[in-house]
Amino acid sequence: MKATKIVKILKDKDGTNIGKPITVQGWVRTKRGNNNVTFIAVNDGSIVHNIQIVADSGKFDEDTLKNVTTGACISVTGLLVQSMGRGQSVEIQADKIDVLGLSDPETFPLQKKGHSMEFLRSIAHLRPRTNYFGCVLRLRHGMSFAIHKYFNDKGFFYLHTPIITAADAEGAGEMFRVTTLNMEDVPRTKDGKVDYAEDFFGKPTNLTVSGQLNGEMGAMALGNIYTFGPTFRAENSNTPRHLAEFWMIEPEMAFCDLEDAMCIAEDFIKYCIRYALENNRDDLQFLNDFIDKELIQRLTSIVDADFIRLTYTEAISILIASGHKFEFKVEWGADLQAEHERYLVEQHFKRPVILIDYPKDIKAFYMKQNDDGKTVRAMDILLPKIGELIGGSQREENLEKLLHAIEVRNMSKEELRYYIDTRRFGTAVHSGFGLGFERLLLFITGMTNIRDVIPFPRTPQNAEF
Ligand code: 4AD
């Protein structure tokens, strides 16, 4: 008999399955009982809740029930009945139990008692079997789906940008080198430098830090595109908000200025949160109960609030006027630190903030230059609890101005020649932004460490699993 997913059984409000034989397959969470009857809680990953199996001792030989241990994988067939017990609406009166995969109770690392997030990180291969990570992973899926749906419904095309690249896109971060050269015996040129002509691509290559530059090339033909893929940064920042491998969503839009981009970014964030509230309610409720009591209320309030829009210069004035003692000095021209961003969002405005018009010297070469000669049309979107969720800008579409920005930064026009060509052949006003997928998940799940919203995190000194 084909198994039914537990989510189907528990969400069946009409009770169509009640009184009928049914099969479930999943992993044992707990087992308890007495000589006469055994209660087994089974979870199959389709929903945070377990289904209760009732096994009368008379129907089963001792060995079968002995092998039903926490962590074991079982298949159960029996009648679905309304439950007399508290805490569940239905249960299965087992007629047949097959133990598909044994699990040694002495060594199975997940016990009923709560485990710390640190410990669960050390068993990342098994942590999807906990309620926390089941919720996070289902939300991760839900958000991926919502993101594709959002852009597809708006007529954006999903553009696949390369993961291996020969250009240091934008200096967004340190890059990981990709090579097939023999590290034990690196080929050298006559003057002693590494001979990349011998390397796989005939030149130095890296893992991408952002798909943006390729994304712009797509937008200059398709109009509106987005990327959604892994990006890599070899920065040695061991913080609860940085990963070495993270997923980024980067929309790029032709005929779109910074104002338009801000509207889309705000709408996009709200859409994702609304989607989670409407489609992943059980997971959010669990996380609200066990991780963060204000989660659902915070998510709801974001959907309802207008984001504050503010220039960098105004933000600096507010920070200075606050009299607050910051670790890093606040002065015009310096990049804002996390503590500054959090002060603005969590203490001053108490809602999301879109900061625009940053000093040109602390932002990337491609950003649209303002007429003041000092600032660029950049935007960062800051959220409570997580800080920067989005970084983006209007792009400099003027060829001369772009070339000048490349020159003053001593960047290579040769390496960027394809990018520069988009300004040479049919340039247009355009804008885009990048949203860090794991930062969004931090916000939506209420988890506090970015290592806990991706199945297998990659961070400095850690590429386990
Ligand atoms: O602000 P960033 O560096 O912007 C870009 O890469 C642009 N090319 C995007 C664009 O305009 N198309 O990164 C964008 C977002 C950040 O706001 C943050 O949410 C996330 O990516 N991010 C990280 N997330 C996890 N770990 C890291 N090390 C991250 N670095 C950036």
Ligand code: MG
């Ligand atoms: Mg940024």
